[in-house]
Amino acid sequence: MSVPDIEHVEHASPTVGGAGNLRIMREHTEPDLAAAERAVADLLRAFGKDPSAEHLAGTPRRVALSYAEMLRSPEFRLTTFPNDEGYDELVLARGIPVQSLCEHHLLPFSGVAHIGYLPGERILGLSKLARVLELFARDLQVQERLTQQVADWLQHHLRPQGVGVVIEAEHLCMSLRGVRAMGARTVTSALHGSLRRDAGSRQEFFALTGGKI
Numbered sequence: 001m002s003v004p005d006i007e008h009v010e011h012a013s014p015t016v017g018g019a020g021n022l023r024i025m026r027e028h029t030e031p032d033l034a035a036a037e038r039a040v041a042d043l044l045r046a047f048g049k050d051p052s053a054e055h056l057a058g059t060p061r062r063v064a065l066s067y068a069e070m071l072r073s074p075e076f077r078l079t080t081f082p083n084d085e086g087y088d089e090l091v092l093a094r095g096i097p098v099q100s101l102c103e104h105h106l107l108p109f110s111g112v113a114h115i116g117y118l119p120g121e122r123i124l125g126l127s128k129l130a131r132v133l134e135l136f137a138r139d140l141q142v143q144e145r146l147t148q149q150v151a152d153w154l155q156h157h158l159r160p161q162g163v164g165v166v167i168e169a170e171h172l173c174m175s176l177r178g179v180r181a182m183g184a185r186t187v188t189s190a191l192h193g194s195l196r197r198d199a200g201s202r203q204e205f206f207a208l209t210g211g212k213i
């Protein structure tokens with residue numbers, strides 16, 4: 001299991017209530033926006049467009065800023081709580097919107113993710129499942145790696161009994177161009193722990209996510 005390269009900035013001590021609180025951010029190289037802007041102007045020229053024309057004058061800057069935004073994931077606090085009640089059934093966030101950029105064509109792919117875990121000693125603030133997804137989605141990606149990174153990261157940091165991630169997405173590189181398979185959706189999944197080992201848990205997970213068994 002490869003644990004992605006994410007910086008844990010601060011390991012805050014548990015609060016009185018026992019909530020764990022860890023500041024999470026991905027290491028970023030500061031983008032060279034001026035260089036990106038020049039490159040987009042070159043791209044426009046390469047296609048016979050004049051980047052100095054009034055209607056295109058702001059475009060290189062806008063494109064540079066758009067990619068800077070799409071490739072930077074916001075930091076967040078990973079809040080966990082003790083699993084005092086010993087809850088041991090699946091916790092599943094279904095239909096989380098996901099947007100990312102295909103590393104082959106720099107075109108978006110988007111769809112939904114279903115992320116679930118079987119709690120161990122701690123449970124997670126629910127919104128954090130979507131935040132972990134965003135941590136890895138705002139990057140140049142292939143869907144398989146994105147799916148795996150989210151599952152690996154949760155398994156490593158939350159230490160649950162099991163983790164499952166399903167992503168179902170449409171890739172614009174496959175629908176707008178090339179094969180033009182409009183509406184085709186790619187489904188990927190990654191499982192760890194008892195969701196991988198135990199046929200019953202696995203079946204329940206895929207039944208709830210509407211996927212394969």
Ligand SMILES: Nc1nc2c(ncn2[C@@H]2O[C@H](COP(=O)(O)OP(=O)(O)OP(=O)(O)O)[C@@H](O)[C@H]2O)c(=O)[nH]1
Pocket residue numbers: 102103104141142143144171173174178179
């Ligand atoms: N496995 C995987 N492939 C992807 C993903 N996103 C895009 N691709 C594929 O990456 C491949 C790149 O193939 P190439 O043959 O080098 O590129 P291409 O000539 O533009 O390919 P076509 O899309 O078939 O026209 C394409 O088959 C894409 O569909 C992804 O998330 N996972």
Ligand SMILES: [Zn+2]
Pocket residue numbers: 102103104105106107171173174
């Ligand atoms: Zn692509």
